[in-house]
Amino acid sequence: MDTLDKLIFYNIFINPRISKRELAKKLNLSLSSLIYRLNKLQKFIEGYYTYVDPVILGYKKAIVIHNQENISNESVRFKCIEGYIISEIFGEDINKEIEKISPTFYQIIPNRKYSLSKLDYKIINLLVKNPLISDKEIAIQLGKSSKTVNRHLSFLISNNFVKIVPRIDIAxxxxxxxxxxxxxxxxxxxxxxxxxxxxxxxxxxxxxxxxxxxxxxxxxKSEYKVNNWIFNDQKFRTQFYLN
Structure with a gap:
């Protein structure tokens, strides 16, 4: 894997939904050269996660450094070669969630303001089901214009309410x-x-x-995982009528 392959992977981490034409232009590659490299690298990508920030449903969250293998209400996990783990956890009472983890080496509790529309939640629902669904297909399924969907997607992604993450065995x-x-x-x-x-x-x-x-x-880091907790979150399913 050369430097250009690694740069392609980095851009996939940043935005897996980027079009091939846009990525080729960004990396100053011909479209055919990019497609050749992507086809070669595709075997390393096992799929995609959809990260959803728990704050969109009013949950509090914390980033905790610990060494506990199994914890509840974990949205993201990064395991280190030194043996400890960085987790994003969430809950109605975040202090109670933190108390369940022992020992805790470091913790922060970010405060975020948000204001999402029902359409935003419907878009999130489709992205959780299919992380690489196109803007056009989202627009068709929701009966909205592509321009409207693109505007809402840009808002969600730029504010890190939603992030598509490739599932890769980095080892x-x-x-x-x-x-x-x-x-x-x-x-x-x-x-x-x-x-x-x-x-x-x-x-x-x-x-x-x-x-x-x-x-x-x-x-x-030796491995990472994004949990699709929102699939089974009753608050998400009922509050926004997405069943």
């Missing part, structure tokens, strides 16, 4: 995912998730991570 690949805890974050960091001051980043090699270590404590 099989040459790039690295890592976490960094830093109050003086630098724009050099290619982050794929951020919970300031915790960032989950993408690096092409170990040397790149070593250079970034001056900004804060770094740990390399």
């Amino acid at each position: 099989k690949l040459d790039f690295l995912l890592y976490s960094i805890i830093s109050q003086t974050i630098n724009k050099q960091i290619k982050h794929i998730f951020k919970y300031p001051p915790i960032y989950i980043g993408f690096a092409e090699n170990l040397e790149e991570i070593v250079k970034l270590s001056k900004f804060g404590k770094i740990s390399i």
Whole structure:
């Protein structure tokens, strides 16, 4: 896997829904060259997750560093080679959720304001069912114009209420995912998730991570998982009449 392949993977992490034509233009590649590389890399992608921020349903959330294998109400998990885990957890009473995890090495509780429409929730519902559904197909299913759907999707994605994440066994690949805890974050960091001051980043090699270590404590990730908790969330199913 060369540098360009890794750059393609990074862009897939950032936005798996990006069109081939747009990605080719961004990377200064011909469309045929990009398609050739994507076909070669496709075998490493096992599928896609749809991350949904629990705050959209009024839940509180926390980012916790711990070493407990099985915890409830976990929306995202990053496991480190050192043995500890970074989890995003959520609940009506987040302090009670945190108390269930012992020991806890670090925690933050972000506060977010949000205002979503019923159409936003309907779009989220379709994305959870099919992360790569096209804007056009969403518009058809919801009886809306493509322009309207695109506007709502842009809002949801730019505010990180929804994020499509490729499901990849990173142990099989040459790039690295890592976490960094830093109050003086630098724009050099290619982050794929951020919970300031915790960032989950993408690096092409170990040397790149070593250079970034001056900004804060770094740990390399061995695996990650996004839980589709919203599938079984009764609050989501009933409050917005999505059955």
